[in-house]
Amino acid sequence: MNKATDNNLMEQVRDGNVEKLAILFERYHVMLYNFFLRLTSNRSISEDLVQDVFIRILKYRSTYRGQDKFIIWLYRIARNTHVDYLRKRKDELSLGEQWDEVPCQEPTPPEKVEQEQEIVRLSKALAKLPLKKREVIILCRFQNLKYKEIAELLGCQIGTVKALIHRSIKELGKAYFELSGGIAS
Amino acid sequence: MKCNQIKKGFSDFLTGEIDKTTRKEIEEHVTACGSCRDELESLSAIWTKLGVLPEEQPSESVRTRFYTALEKYKQSLEKEKAGPNLGKLLDGWIERWAPRRPVFQFSLVLMLLVVGLAAGYFLRAGLQEGGEIARLRQEVHQVRQIAEVSLLRQESLNERLRGIDVTSRVEQSDEGTLEALLRFVSSDADINTRLAAIDALQLLPDYPLVQQEFVQSISEQTSPLVEIALTLTHHIKNL
Numbered sequence: 001m002n003k004a005t006d007n008n009l010m011e012q013v014r015d016g017n018v019e020k021l022a023i024l025f026e027r028y029h030v031m032l033y034n035f036f037l038r039l040t041s042n043r044s045i046s047e048d049l050v051q052d053v054f055i056r057i058l059k060y061r062s063t064y065r066g067q068d069k070f071i072i073w074l075y076r077i078a079r080n081t082h083v084d085y086l087r088k089r090k091d092e093l094s095l096g097e098q099w100d101e102v103p104c105q106e107p108t109p110p111e112k113v114e115q116e117q118e119i120v121r122l123s124k125a126l127a128k129l130p131l132k133k134r135e136v137i138i139l140c141r142f143q144n145l146k147y148k149e150i151a152e153l154l155g156c157q158i159g160t161v162k163a164l165i166h167r168s169i170k171e172l173g174k175a176y177f178e179l180s181g182g183i184a185s
Numbered sequence: 186m187k188c189n190q191i192k193k194g195f196s197d198f199l200t201g202e203i204d205k206t207t208r209k210e211i212e213e214h215v216t217a218c219g220s221c222r223d224e225l226e227s228l229s230a231i232w233t234k235l236g237v238l239p240e241e242q243p244s245e246s247v248r249t250r251f252y253t254a255l256e257k258y259k260q261s262l263e264k265e266k267a268g269p270n271l272g273k274l275l276d277g278w279i280e281r282w283a284p285r286r287p288v289f290q291f292s293l294v295l296m297l298l299v300v301g302l303a304a305g306y307f308l309r310a311g312l313q314e315g316g317e318i319a320r321l322r323q324e325v326h327q328v329r330q331i332a333e334v335s336l337l338r339q340e341s342l343n344e345r346l347r348g349i350d351v352t353s354r355v356e357q358s359d360e361g362t363l364e365a366l367l368r369f370v371s372s373d374a375d376i377n378t379r380l381a382a383i384d385a386l387q388l389l390p391d392y393p394l395v396q397q398e399f400v401q402s403i404s405e406q407t408s409p410l411v412e413i414a415l416t417l418t419h420h421i422k423n424l
Contacts, residue, residue: 018259025251033243044342047247051341054251058258118237140200141235147202165196166228173231 006070013057014064024070025054031143032078038138039082039131041123052081072152075145079135079153086131125175133168140165188214188221195225199232250341330359337365342375349381363389367398370415376408383414387421396423 004023012020029050036046056077064073126134132154139145139153151158191214197203198211215222284290329351336348349369352362369382386395399419406412 016262018255018262021255022252025248025255029247029251030240030242033247034240037241038238043241043243047243048341048343050243050247051250051254055254058255115237118234119239122234122238137235141232142238142240147200162193162196165200166192169196169199169228169231170224173227176231176234 007066007068010061010064010070010073011066014061018058018061021054021057024057028074029054032074035075035078035138035143036082038123038126038142039134040085041127045085049078049081049085052085053078056081069149069152071145072149075139075143075153083131121176121179125172125179128175129168129171133164133171136161136164137168137172188218191215191218191221192224195228198225199228330362337362337369342378345369345373345378346381349378349385352385363392363394367395367402370411371398371402371405376410379408379411380414383411383418387418 004020006024006027009020009024013024032050032053033046036049037043040046040049053074057074060077126137129137136150136154139150140147145153147158147161151161154161191211194203194207194211198208211225215225284293332351336344336351339345339348349366352366363386366382366386369378370386373379373382386399389395396419399415403412403415403419406415
């Protein structure tokens with residue numbers, strides 16, 4: 001069966017067949033949720049942001065141009081949604097302080113404690129990075145975007161993306177090292 | 186090859202977006218150069234460590250909220266197609282009747298300004314100043330109450346918590362707000378929302394309904410934290 005491409009579906013949404021957005025939602029909402037979760041370290045905020053992204057797609061559907069790759073357009077909206085959220089909530093709890101507060105549903109087995117501590121440390125280290133550096137790491141490491149796609153999304157050269165990724169990983173390593181109490185791994 | 190040039194390829198090495206020749210060059214270089222080897226090892230270590238961050242599934246409410254929003258949007262589109270839009274009608278009317286030449290446009294604006302000022306002057310004389318302020322206060326209070334009830338009905342946990350926060354700042358809450366807060370205490374899925382609602386109710390004046398609902402709710406709670414908060418609030422109110 002021929003699977004409709006993202007671009008084709010989005011063009012249909014743009015032209016008034018808004019039901020087709022449901023297919024794009026099913027394809028991308030989990031991926032977007034994880035993108036926001038790694039940026040904010042907060043589950044309920046990430047869910048709200050996913051909702052906001054799809055509302056914005058409906059609102060701005062007429063601005064979609066077929067020549068744009070859908071995924072790039074989607075991430076552009078996602079980044080704007082996140083920046084608007086940061087502006088709106090800048091006085092609230094700072095990023096990186098919330099992983100510890102996630103309630104444990106069940107008692108944690110001892111072997112998992114260390115892994116959970118590692119997750120908290122890495123999330124905190126990520127949160128310490130400036131937004132742009134955090135974004136490139138997430139886009140490249142978790143969202144599997146290619147250099148070319150990241151460059152298009154950020155509006156810069158591929159070489160700039162490579163250099164940014166290099167600096168970001170270096171800075172992440174330094175932050176992680178500090179959070180581990182200076183114990184090299 | 187110099188170290189600086191080799192380091193430029195480190196991110197390619199980690200992400201895998203690299204051709205075989207460059208990979209071989211880097212591997213050969215780091216075998217001989219200790220400084221580059223250390224840097225690549227430390228970058229690789231943190232890059233690999235990132236794999237520990239889990240991919241999670243959002244709660245089912247994300248899907249529910251999306252489909253509700255999509256349905257609403259479709260309905261609004263259908264409505265738009267079915268009936269004439271008031272905004273468009275108004276635009277058409279203005280376009281038809283508004284003067285084209287700037288000098289006439291300016292005269293019209295000036296005339297409207299004079300009419301507005303005159304109307305304001307005569308109306309002001311007819312109003313009791315004190316009464317007007319009281320009426321405005323009442324209106325502001327009503328708007329705040331509408332805002333708080335609207336926030337309390339939100340599906341988003343964050344918006345509900347904001348709603349509860351707004352509620353605790355309003356001096357007098359109406360029945361709708363009280364009911365919404367009590368509903369949160371008795372049935373909201375999230376413990377934080379239940380606790381926040383109890384805090385907000387504690388700040389309100391004594392309502393017999395609240396006391397009754399608290400007593401009834403204590404036995405129905407599944408969370409010990411909420412039970413303790415309810416019991417404490419109930420005792421404080423009875424002191």
